[in-house]
Amino acid sequence: MDYYWERQYRVFRPQVLSNVSGNVLEAGVGTGRNFCHYSPATNLTGIDLCSNMLKIANIRARKASCDISLLQNDATQLSKIPSNHYDWYVSFFMFCVMPDELQDLAINQIVRVLRPGGKFLILEMIYSKDEKLLKRQKLFKPFVEKVYGARFDRQTLRRFQENEHLKIEKTFFVKADVYLMIEGMKGNA
């Protein structure tokens, strides 16, 4: 299902993950498309809600060059995940499929599990400001929502900005003005 998109994503995945190492929690791993891009200096815990996703992720985990353990878990609860432990929290395209009313719960869990100074890296999709592209996004909106459960209007960046424990260090687009990377850290407060 994601073959067409993945041909584009595989270009930026290694670039944006090149600085990530240490104890890493990746939420919403899906089929584990990020796994082969982590450095061997990574100790990765990967979680996803969906057991079928995790079955495929498990095959990719065995081929990765870092240690990976996978858990079926909900990013809004992270019930089996220790507090103040992780150097990095990574999540690609999870917040765009997560219902609006659950997003702050997931962000609060990021605050809980990151160590002070720990960093987060979130990849999201948003509406373009380019008229032609926006028109295309609006045309495909029902398809994207029905088939992938994803939306372009989740306001994830604003939610991170409003969290008093998290500091956004930079935002940048990895493709067009649609694929938005949000990078930042947990403060000491």
Ligand SMILES: C[S@@+](CC[C@H](N)C(=O)[O-])C[C@H]1O[C@@H](n2cnc3c(N)ncnc32)[C@H](O)[C@@H]1O
């Ligand atoms: C669009 S896929 C992205 C998969 C992967 N991160 C990637 O970059 O290819 C979104 C994933 O987030 C997972 N997900 C959605 N809500 C979740 C939640 N509350 N807790 C954990 N995983 C969740 C879905 O099961 C799905 O595997």
